[in-house]
Amino acid sequence: MPRAQRAATAALAAAEAWFAERGWKPFAFQREVWRAMAAGKSGLLNATTGAGKTYAVWFGALQRRTAARGLQVLWITPMRALASDTARALAQVLPALAPDFALGQRTGDTSSAERARQDRQRPQALVTTPESLSLLLTRADVHAELGSVHTVVVDEWHELIGSKRGVQVQLALARLRRWQPALATWGLSATLGNLDEAMDTLVGAGGGRLVHGRVPKRLVLDTLLPAGAARYTWPGQLGARMVEPVVREIESAATSLVFTNVRSQAEAWYQRLLDARPDWAGLIALHHGSLDRSLREWVEQGLKEGKLKAVVATSSLDLGVDFLPVERVLQIGSPKGVARLLQRAGRSGHAPGRASRATLVPTQLFELLEAAALRRAALAGDIESRRSPDQPMDVLVQHLVTVALGGGFDAEPQADGTWAAPAMYEEVRSAPAYRALTREAFDWALAFAGQGGASLTAYPQYHRLQVVDGRFRVTDRGIAHRHRLQVGTIVSETTMRLQMVGGASLGTVDESFISRLAPGDCFWFGGRLLEFVRVRDLTAYVTRATKKSGRMPVWSGTRMALSDELAGALRELMHEAGQGIYKEPELRAARPMLELQATVSRLPGAGELLVERHKSREGFHLWLYPFAGGPVHLGLAGLLAWRLAQLQANTFSLAVNDHGLELLSALPVDIAPLLDGSAFACDRLEADLLASLDARQLAQRRFREIARVAGLVFGGYPGAAKSARQLQASSGLFFDVFRQYDPDNLLLAQAKNEALAQELEINRLRRTLQRLSTQRVVLVDLQEPSPFAVPLMVERWREQLSTEKLGERLARIVGEV
Template sequence: MPKPSSFLASKGFKPFPFQKQTWAAYRKGMSGLLHAPTGQGKTMAVYLAPLVDSISSPDKCAILWITPLRALAADTLRALREAQSFYNPKLSSEARTDDTSAAVRAKLRKRLPHTLVTTPESLSLMLTHADMREKLTGLRCVIVDEWHELLGTKRGVQTELCLARLRTWFPNLRTWALSATLGNLEEARDTVAPENAATISATIKKKILIETIIPKEIRRFPWAGHIGTSLAPQVVEKIANARTTLLFTNTRSQTEIWFQELLSLRPEWASQLAMHHGSLDRTERDRAENGLREGSLRCVVATSSLDLGVDFSPVDQVIQVGSPKGVARLLQRAGRSGHQPGADSRILGVPTNALELIEFAAARQAAGAKQIESRRPLLKPLDLLVQHLVTCAIGTPFRADEMLAEIRSTYSYRNLSEDEWQWALTFITKGGKALSAYPRYQKAQIDKNGFYYIADKRLITQHRLSIGTITSDSHVSLRFANGHTLGSVEESFISKIKPGANLIFSGRHLSLVRIRGKIATVKPAKKKNSGRIAIWGGSKMPLSTELAHAFSDLINLSGKATVPPELRSVRPILKIQKEWSHLPDDQALLIEHAHSREGEHLFIYPFGGRLVHEGLAALLAFRLSKENRQTITTTQNDYGFSLTARRNLPLAEDVLREALSPENLLDDLLECMNTAELARRQFREIARISGLILQPMPGRRQTNTQRELQSSATLLYEVLQRYDPENLLLAQSEREILEKQLELTRLSNSLHKISKQEFILRETEKLTPFAFPLWADRLSATLSPLDASSRLEAMLQELNGAT
């Protein structure tokens, strides 16, 4: 039998020790997790051993490769096919994702290739076909790529459930996961591999150079986004001096903005610039990916759609616009450059406000100290469980006791209770207590031998259309009159644009012709100096605990002789903060009290991240307002939060300690936050995943009037609240909103930490540099843009006059 190392030798490479370890573990029949830097040969480490093990079976599907992003599929296929052709030209590989053409999908339904690259959603869909077990009889190994991207999400749990099904079918199946940036390796391994699995970490030290563009002038009172695209000329210089650059932003809208900015500064680069984000049509994304591989593009502006392991060897520079908010994310993006063994990775940070300079320096410091974020596994999402049970019942009918053992073999559902299991079975057979009278919710039946099965062909088709966990605002396709598709925008955005008005999408200036159904017809705009840039919903990423701690450590070193250049540049800001108040950190709690035209303000800096501060602000405002019955408004950012009232905000430690107590946290949060409305919104996602709301049949429009219950999440939520208040999906929606919206666990930890901290109380005559961004954010949220801008400039003049 040929050796796995033979392929590497044919390319002039010697295997790394971690590759040899992985091959040896596979030969012993082991599963496991491989953790290694980006671009160091992880793919061949996990693929070559099962490939060599199965080269004599070209007619059977021996390997499944699960990828979190469809953008990875083409590049993964290219690498796998090269290895296949070396060992046995008769071996085949193909991809099955949302981008796969109808012709290839039809081909795959007849016969699976030796290696199939797919996504969690597509794998779930495969399980709904009765012949899938037979087609996979030659399966030897499942490889999950970029596991850190899936871990802690419902897509990750969906992968766990699919793996459990495959292991039930094939007990000797080996599963391997790949990850480049994770802090909790053992826990990550346990979620994807069975007991006694291996954890293999590469000892290779890949050099990552993290630098920052420092503005020539920095305002001493910064606020979010005040630098904006002002650094674009310096960014253009950096791009001009590199071979190929990948410029990352944190949002799709920011991608569109920066593409336009680069194009306006260097119009001669029109054919050398491209854009990449998830809402672009596949042809647009393919152009960007192919241009990066070939080195024909000077720069691609992208979101996280290009974060992961695509091999773009020509990329020698990565630029990150805005703080990445996490150490792992910065390292992941940096790894897109120098994507080959022995090469250095370089990333250049571009701050959008002055305090982000510190965040970039802190990320570099934390990365050097290997303070990498962990991804906590998601536990027992019941909406996904019932979706999976229906999936399995469609494909291969099951017995309840056997399926329970299979479900409990996963990490996520290992502690699934008997009551929760019985609820899930009742849900798929009767729809639960409140919906049992409606046939459309009675999906599964039980035959005389105790097997759960589904016979309704209409329900089967609808379920297949609804498989998955990704939910978002309804999308509208953007097309030219000739049928060429550009991509999609959210319905909430395009519905605000009138026919004849201009918009900017995919780097193009467009004019809206009309909207019919889910299609918006556009044409090239005559004037290219106006138009609304497409925006998408989504919350801002919160600062991670690890980066917040590194930020805190760093600012207190600002007075030292030797400090990072980013810190030197913001010394004037930190100097004013220290003179007027105190330098905040995460060891003690700084609380400032100030007055302005709007009234009194409390500024509090726990360094807990945006989402935690949202909950802390609401909680503190609620508890304080119970005493004096006044209206208190709140604002938050990653460093702290503010409370504003007309009068009587206390700067008394005993009062504030009591108001920030962790006692009765959950009850007070449920009372002070609009959790009923938040949970109602979250229920829409849960209702879709659990199958309470199904996609309409192809070619049919979903009606708004039905004799049965409306396919409306709001109505369903109200029905369940009234007639089935113990329904576990209601509890899940509340639990998810607390974790998703407020990061309840992290919030609770913050309150317990605060209860043990020293309080530093400061009465300030002026807004300090750390308070000013919170004040400015509140201004933007409560005043018109013109009034906010005028008030902002007036305050800046006042503050600058005081320094």
């Protein structure tokens, strides 16, 4: 028997013995992964949350270890908190199975002393993040440090694949495979629809093994039904009424996680729970990404030790951090997607044999319908797919500078006096996101990274790459330092550090929120009522407030939208309700609203598009209900307004939500194009869409992020960060210069494409138009706004009215009906 085979056999036997000592027995999928990794295979492990994915791949990695010194295993996680938890889990195995195998952790939270220690003696395994891995790639001796890596594990691959961070991982893997062609790469995922495609994106087309680890696990998805019957709904309608029922649910379990979709909602619900149960002070906690790391770690430790009754959290606790004491998960509002719900449900019963339970808490009646649709889609296995971005040029430009810092890459002279990099081109194309990258586009990125492209050649600070001894390198120390400070693709609104006057750091808040405060204003943060004092050096100083009330902070971020899978299940439920079928308890709870909708208007059936029309003092209302999600409806509303106005001059105000859209016009609208389907044509879709909205503003907003990733604008040095206004001005200047003097700049094209794909979801919009063009339009003239129409009116009014006046107008509408 060959030596390698004997070693693998011994490692497998050791793994079996380790499980047996604890009274456990490995699952079949764990053994399958061990055998595949022993044979040098790559792949994707899709397994139930809490089923043992980590041990499956970690034991497989350990059996591949060698006696050589140096780094051998990289474990990539999407979050720093997950990195810490993962490192602790991996370390538990080492004393028994690999006592001489050193494990390290390297993220943005790693201390300088620990980094220095790792530099002196590199561990054999390293838990890190995509950003920290890219930073390692900028080191001059990176080949010596990472060239010995033979195994890479990418945890929570479903969380990375659909973002530029996932592309960053793809490019890093392409670099590692250049040095180690036999690199074994394994991804871990619990909730993903397109598994084969996800595996190919990670390991290359046709080169991996897909392992399913579906351990039988009971999943309970239910809904906390509101008391009483309501016939109208609007955003936030039920929130306060659901506090007492949520308190009772928390009381019934030892430990609960209460998830919200956004940080401001988490702050509000934490305060509501504490107001309802003051005796829970110290027993309930708050966790979101803007809180100081020490506070988050305290909460995580309290969860693990079972010392906390409940934690109100955002997606900061979504991923695979292991909290065994958690019995219940409650979801405030709709999670808007099946995968997100399953991911959060998996935080409870996080061990083999234990049931996972998630209870949805509606904040308006429409979320009752979404809850029923979510359960139906989840039990049917209709999980959302996630796909890699296609050829993001900003990430490529950044990566070229990263590799040039990390020892450089080969340059070949051309007949016209320029330099090319054919070997680097092939390496980049081995990353699936750039599989279709043309040589022309690559050469453009190389020239842009090297000399600033056609419009920036006169500015030395954009001459980042130089050819030295036949290799592209970065020779300017200032350029190198600035690049390392902002490696990565996470670009958010500029934040300010929040600090007590003369005291501790509390976390971060958006600069835009602080800019609206005057000294003496109060706001809630981390469960405390704080009084704003002053801003100095991008730090907001606060004191404990003596007042009793204050604002809730608002953070910028992407609004969660209805997924295709959930939207389809919702349309199916709507059709059933129209037939008088109310199987689910959520539909029965929403029945008064649905029956009123059917009485004053109609419930859309299968193959139908409901269109409502009404004249009020505001003008002429037109409501459509495609049930396709907010971003799609935003694009659709603009598109329809544009196309209808081309036939007859008119002025429109638009409002959208996840269920429908409103066109409010000053003059009557000829709806013939809606009735005959011509308004839904896909011809000239992109051109009409760009003309219908402020395309320049959308593209410019995306360009700010692109300029940051591509290294055009610099966010500032530690302690001297630039403000959002400064960054916006800088990126806006580049945007205008490129539009005027370099219109073929590929970053401009990327900004337009991202605006269409991400802001308006043009691919989903196209599918929606195709569906609508085949549906029968049912037109209803209303005497008063229907239950479906009121939430759309509220979306428009919220920008214009105070809470009091909004309440008065809602009361009038409900009273009139």
